[in-house]
Amino acid sequence: MSAPLLSVRDLSVGFPVRPREGRPWAPARTLRAVEGVSFDLGTGETLGIVGESGSGKSTLARALIGTVPASGGRALWRGEDLLSMGPAERHRHRRDIQMIFQDPLAALNPRMTAEAIIGEPLVTHEPRLPRAELRTRVGEIMERVGLLPGHLNRYPHEFSGGQCQRINIARALIVQPRLLICDEPVSALDTSVQAQIINLLRDLKRDLGLSLIFIAHDLSVVKHISDRIMVFYLGRVMEYAAARDLVARPRHPYSRALIAAAPIPDPAVERGRRSEALRGELPSPLAPPSGCVFRTRCPVARAACAEERPVLRDFGGDHLAACPFGGDS
Amino acid sequence: MPLLRVRNLRVRFETADGTVNAVNGVDLGVEAGQSIAVVGESGSGKSQIMFAIMGLLARNGSASGSVELEGREVLNLAEEELNRIRSRHIAMVFQDPMTALNPYLRISDQMTEVLTVHRRMSRREAREEAIRMLEAMDIPDARSRIGQFPHEYSGGMRQRVLVAMALLCRPRLLIADEPTTALDVTVQQQIMRLLSEARAEQGTALILVTHDVGVVAGHCDEMVVLYGGRIMESGPVKAVFAAPRHPYTRGLLNAVPRLDRDDEDLPAIPGDPPDAQRLPAGCPFAQRCPRADERCRRVLPALESFAPGRAAACHHPLA
Ligand SMILES: Nc1ncnc2c1ncn2[C@@H]1O[C@H](COP(=O)(O)OP(=O)(O)O)[C@@H](O)[C@H]1O
Ligand code: SF4
Ligand SMILES: [Mg+2]
Numbered sequence: 085m086s087a088p089l090l091s092v093r094d095l096s097v098g099f100p101v102r103p104r105e106g107r108p109w110a111p112a113r114t115l116r117a118v119e120g121v122s123f124d125l126g127t128g129e130t131l132g133i134v135g136e137s138g139s140g141k142s143t144l145a146r147a148l149i150g151t152v153p154a155s156g157g158r159a160l161w162r163g164e165d166l167l168s169m170g171p172a173e174r175h176r177h178r179r180d181i182q183m184i185f186q187d188p189l190a191a192l193n194p195r196m197t198a199e200a201i202i203g204e205p206l207v208t209h210e211p212r213l214p215r216a217e218l219r220t221r222v223g224e225i226m227e228r229v230g231l232l233p234g235h236l237n238r239y240p241h242e243f244s245g246g247q248c249q250r251i252n253i254a255r256a257l258i259v260q261p262r263l264l265i266c267d268e269p270v271s272a273l274d275t276s277v278q279a280q281i282i283n284l285l286r287d288l289k290r291d292l293g294l295s296l297i298f299i300a301h302d303l304s305v306v307k308h309i310s311d312r313i314m315v316f317y318l319g320r321v322m323e324y325a326a327a328r329d330l331v332a333r334p335r336h337p338y339s340r341a342l343i344a345a346a347p348i349p350d351p352a353v354e355r356g357r358r359s360e361a362l363r364g365e366l367p368s369p370l371a372p373p374s375g376c377v378f379r380t381r382c383p384v385a386r387a388a389c390a391e392e393r394p395v396l397r398d399f400g401g402d403h404l405a406a407c408p409f410g411g412d413s
Numbered sequence: 414m415p416l417l418r419v420r421n422l423r424v425r426f427e428t429a430d431g432t433v434n435a436v437n438g439v440d441l442g443v444e445a446g447q448s449i450a451v452v453g454e455s456g457s458g459k460s461q462i463m464f465a466i467m468g469l470l471a472r473n474g475s476a477s478g479s480v481e482l483e484g485r486e487v488l489n490l491a492e493e494e495l496n497r498i499r500s501r502h503i504a505m506v507f508q509d510p511m512t513a514l515n516p517y518l519r520i521s522d523q524m525t526e527v528l529t530v531h532r533r534m535s536r537r538e539a540r541e542e543a544i545r546m547l548e549a550m551d552i553p554d555a556r557s558r559i560g561q562f563p564h565e566y567s568g569g570m571r572q573r574v575l576v577a578m579a580l581l582c583r584p585r586l587l588i589a590d591e592p593t594t595a596l597d598v599t600v601q602q603q604i605m606r607l608l609s610e611a612r613a614e615q616g617t618a619l620i621l622v623t624h625d626v627g628v629v630a631g632h633c634d635e636m637v638v639l640y641g642g643r644i645m646e647s648g649p650v651k652a653v654f655a656a657p658r659h660p661y662t663r664g665l666l667n668a669v670p671r672l673d674r675d676d677e678d679l680p681a682i683p684g685d686p687p688d689a690q691r692l693p694a695g696c697p698f699a700q701r702c703p704r705a706d707e708r709c710r711r712v713l714p715a716l717e718s719f720a721p722g723r724a725a726a727c728h729h730p731l732a
Contacts, residue, residue, distance in 0.1 A: 136597035244685040274454035275624060276701075279668035279681035301597065304627075308670035308679060328675055345602035347627025349669045351651045354630040361606055362599040363551065365569050 087163075088124035089262060089295055090148075095121045095157035095167070097140070097147050101370065115369050117143040118319045121157070123312075127262070130289060130296040132310030132327060134303050134342065136366060140319035141299045145265050148297075149183050150174055179209050182256035186268035188248035192240040199236040202226065202254045209259050221258060229254045229284060246277035253284065257292070264288075265297045270305060282309055303346045307331050315339050318369055318377040321396060323410075325403040335405035338378045376407070384409055414484050416585055416618050417443040417466070422478035422488075424461045424470065424642075433689045435461040437642040438478070440716075441620075443586065448612070448619040450629040450650065452665070453639035454686045459622045462639075463588050467505055468495045483585075500531050504579035508591035510571035513578075514563040520547075520574055521559040527581050546577040550607055569600035576604065580611050587612065590622040605632055626669055630654060638662050641687045641697030644716050648723035658725035661698045696728070704729045 096119045100112040118140040125131050133141050146152040148159055148166065159166040161177055169177070182205075185191050192201055203222045206213060213221075223233055229250045240248060249269060256264055266285065270278040286309055289296055300306050306313055306327075313330045315323040315338065323336040334340045344359035364381045367373055373380050379389040386409070396404040424436035436458040443449055453459050463469075465476040468490065480488040482502055487495060507513055515523060521540060524547075528539035540559070547555035550573040563571055572592060579587055589608070593601035609632055612619055621633055629636055629650060637647040638659065646659040657663040664682040684701040687693065696714050699705040709728050716726040 136599065246685055274686060275626070275665060276454060276668050276682035277685060279670075279679045280683070282670070283679055283681055303598075304670045304672045307672060308676075331672060341599055343672060345598045346672050347602075347625070347631050348671055348673050349626040349630050349654070349666060350671070350673075351630040351654050353673060354627070357631075361603045363603070364553070365567050365600060366597075 088126050089162060090125040091158075091160040092124075092148075093122050093158045093160070095144065095147060095159060096155050097143050097152060098155040099152075113370060116319050116372070117369065118147065121314075121321055123314060123324065125263070125295050125297065127295055128289065128293045129312070130298055130310045132306035132313040133297065133299045133316060134301065134306045134313060135316030136301060138318075138366060138369060139316040141316055142267050143319075144316075145183065145267050145297065145299060148265065149178075149181055179205075179259045180261050181263045181265065182259065182261040183265040183267065184249070184252045184256050184269050186271050188245055188252055188272065189240055191252050192248060194240050197237050197239060198226070198231070198243070198251055201240070201251060202258055205255060205259045222254075225254045225258045228288070229257070230280075244277070245273050246280055249273065249281050250284070253281075253288070257288065257294075260292075261294070263295045263297065265299070267299045268301070269298070271300060271302070278305070285309065303331070303342050315342065318366065318372050320377055321404075321406060322378065323405040324396065325405075326401075329401070329403055333403070335399050335403060335410035336378075336407045337382050337384050337410070339405075341381075341383075378407075415442045416445045416447075416483060417441065417620075418479075418481040419462070419466065420479040420481075422462060422465060422476065422480065424458070424465050424474060424476045426471065426474045428473065428690075431690055434692055435474075435642050435689050436465065436476075437692070439639075439642070439644055441637065443618050443620060445585065446612075446616045446618055447635060448609075448621065448633045449635040449637065450633035451620060451622045451637050451639060452624070452626060452629055454624055454665075456686055456689060457639040458642035458689070459639055460590055461642075463505065463590055463620065463622060467499065467503065467588065468492070500527075500582060502584055503586045503588060504582055504584040506572070506575045506579050506587065506589040506592045508594050510568070510575045511563065513575055514571060516563055519560055519562055520566070524559070524574070524578055524581065527578060531582050543577070543581065546581055547574070549611065550574070550577045551603065552577075569596050569604070572596060572600075572604055573607070576608055576611075580615065580617070583615060584617060586618045586620065588620045588622070591624070592621075593628070594623070594625070601628075608632075626666055638665070641692055642689060643697060644724075644726065645698065646723075646725045647716075648720075652723060656731075658719065658723065658730045659698075659727050660702050660704050660729075660731065662725075663731060664701075696726075 097117045098114040099117055101115045102112050135141050147154045154167045199222050203218050231250050270281050288294055298309050310327045313327045314321055317338050323339045334343055341362040348354045360383055362381050367380055375390040375392055376394050379385040394406045394408050396406045398404050419441040422436055422439045426433040439462055451459050466480050476488060487498055524543035525539035528534045528542055544555050544559055552573055593604055633650050636650050636653055638645045640661050646662045657666060667680045668682060670679055682701050687697050695710045695712050699709040714726045714728045716724050718724045
């Protein structure tokens, strides 16, 4: 890979929180929502991030676009650290990194037409753009994402969920970003529409040379669209590997559990799968287990797992997993 | 005699914007102990069928047709009568457990009420039975946690409580409406397994309402595919997955990425699900169907049996 577009090193995000039952003067504790995340993302690549709710996926994304402050680490964007930039500098890069969210309708201003919504970021970044030119650009991008030109003057509530997500994508892409961060972009959509949006994102990536960070809780969807996958658990990276390799040869017990729990839509296959369901639920992120954060639910945990936090280790071919026992299955 | 027989069920809602035809002539049969999936996308009418069966339609809704429970007509029965039959025969689990739990009552009180009222147990007996049921649902420290309030439980725990409560009355039929949709996949797996095990032991029949064809593949015997408030296809799960007859069924099954395959293509169905307020005259799927012709747009295809236990509603069914 040539020089990466985005190079994240040891990124951490902590939130100060007051314990719910504590006295008003009790000191705030830190919720470590994301801890020590590193990755490189090249031009045209897709990084998938998968994990259960509260595992820190969205927080990582927000730190990258600067809507929550990072508490440590670096995020080098074409050589410059996004995390230590002032607001003015950041603004220069804001155009390059765009984001879309889970709830497609909530992200749209109900009182603006599709045309105004999609054109707005362009007006912000290029205030002197002539009106006619703006119209053309909006029309082009609408066509590109599969919206009908006749729908320019419609309001968000007149569109379906899938069309609203297309509007969000158009709005993000009109400023020609290099990186699009998608946080659960298809989770709120119907199965048949989900496939449309996944295909659209894949085509856009290919045709525009976009890089994607694709966040979802559904491993099957993430695997379908990603080149590499990062598996999160309680704010930490459990495994990070090429998508197919991760699913075919998972090294971390948590990844194995996620794979085993993902239903395969084929009774001939699904009925024959026999695996232990993971027991218990996510521990509180305010009091993560010592050592390996997964050990309280891990089917192969041993005494050593409570002692030391496992580091990500390369099992060969850039397949990283944070479990010293990941080789044995 | 089947446990539940639904015939020509229709549900409509009167709104300020006009009539919404949510369910348009649905037939269903559930035998004792059977598990049947009702599959469809949002707005296809899945939940309204269940609400009509349970007598829980919203005020502006009305149902017609027939719902027989063990041979007895229960559709549109008076509330009291319905309550009595319902509590003895049917239990329901919803997507959001908080809609069914009282936030101000301890879990113990909510669970034992069912037992003291319907199974006439003493309070102590009821409490022990409730604890046993929570333990069966893998709730850790059930004996102490039963004294807590719903907000002290996680989403997954609450759903386990609801499943436990549903099974406490030993219903002949359990209706579960998207019971695991709001939960993480590892928790979904736990709950679906517990549900299947408990059902097998008690001989409870299940109607599982879901949009997730993966869950159907793992947990149901029979399936019914809904679209625009109508049944597009029905049959045994294995047979339908192996050879879907209706273009919509095939489209739906193909549109889900599979973890066990490295497919490059994900064939999507173009367009959007129909609006129940503006259903087309002919086949509800015609606008999105690759096989549709003039006749499809004009004439509503009837649900016709083409093999034992299987039926599809299509003018040009797949071979
Ligand atoms: N502003 C905030 N204040 C305190 N805690 C937060 C805040 N935002 C997120 N969190 C917590 O951070 C953790 C990670 O959250 P999130 O990034 O939303 O995870 P995911 O996207 O994987 O669901 C969760 O425990 C969440 O409750
Ligand atoms: S009836 Fe016609 S439009 Fe409807 S599913 Fe069959 S072929 Fe398609
Ligand atoms: Mg999130």
